[in-house]
Amino acid sequence: MTLSAHDIAETQTCDEVSETTSSEIAGDEVTSSELLTVHSARALAGRNVVFAGHGLPTLAVSLAQHTVAPDVEIVYESGVTGARPPAMPRSISDSILVPGAASVMPMTHLFNYVLQGQRIDVGFLGAAQVDKNGNLNSTLIGEDWEHPDSRLPGSGGAIEAMAGAAEIFLVMRRHTPRTFVESLDFVTSPGPKTAAEAAVGSMPAGAGVTHVITDMGIMTRFAQDEELTLTAVHPGVDPAEVVRQTGWSLQVSPDLETTLPPTPVELALLRETLDPTRIYLR
Numbered sequence: 001m002t003l004s005a006h007d008i009a010e011t012q013t014c015d016e017v018s019e020t021t022s023s024e025i026a027g028d029e030v031t032s033s034e035l036l037t038v039h040s041a042r043a044l045a046g047r048n049v050v051f052a053g054h055g056l057p058t059l060a061v062s063l064a065q066h067t068v069a070p071d072v073e074i075v076y077e078s079g080v081t082g083a084r085p086p087a088m089p090r091s092i093s094d095s096i097l098v099p100g101a102a103s104v105m106p107m108t109h110l111f112n113y114v115l116q117g118q119r120i121d122v123g124f125l126g127a128a129q130v131d132k133n134g135n136l137n138s139t140l141i142g143e144d145w146e147h148p149d150s151r152l153p154g155s156g157g158a159i160e161a162m163a164g165a166a167e168i169f170l171v172m173r174r175h176t177p178r179t180f181v182e183s184l185d186f187v188t189s190p191g192p193k194t195a196a197e198a199a200v201g202s203m204p205a206g207a208g209v210t211h212v213i214t215d216m217g218i219m220t221r222f223a224q225d226e227e228l229t230l231t232a233v234h235p236g237v238d239p240a241e242v243v244r245q246t247g248w249s250l251q252v253s254p255d256l257e258t259t260l261p262p263t264p265v266e267l268a269l270l271r272e273t274l275d276p277t278r279i280y281l282r
Contacts, residue, residue, distance in 0.1 A: 134209030
């Protein structure tokens, strides 16, 4: 089933959206994972080539293929490009990604010719921490490198995506002062502003983080010297609470919008077609 962005928007009238919560639309509660995935997928409308990170980014890109971006080409760190798997992959290296893919290449070729070759429109990532300039931490939590509070998986392909993709979309499961911080515990993937200030090595080719989707709303930034700004909140979310849950003095757009709740069609695709065993919808 493939729907256009117009079809999705038209599944509810504006009056219905204003009077109905997301849980009422589905007839039961919409989980945070479902909310994040739907809004992440919608953000991909008009994008052509997406580097999909592990977890919700993988699910979101798959949902976009069925809705707002049916022709999107998905690129995975494992070397698979143009993937159209018959079922939801359990990881970015799942063998189910190979049948029907446009190509499978060594990771060195993918990083050298696709990511560094600036052939990615959007790098879709997750992270443990993000700051106001869109720098990411996926390495450790705590100030002591030798004995951190938590040691995380590390960069993976995130730093290459930050350096080579035209823009980065970030999905964060939790919006708290511990995840949206004034200063990162470790800078794993520096954005363009921080890289330029360091003036060492190659500079990121793209805009860095332009969209952050959280369980409270959406932040955006589009220029190197801009901070992340709250531009939309989910229905029922108080913008003041988003500010309180952010570790820096968050700017709020004067044109703040309220997002449209997930539609029955989007939820059915997630629950019945894409992730019925809830690999990612936990």
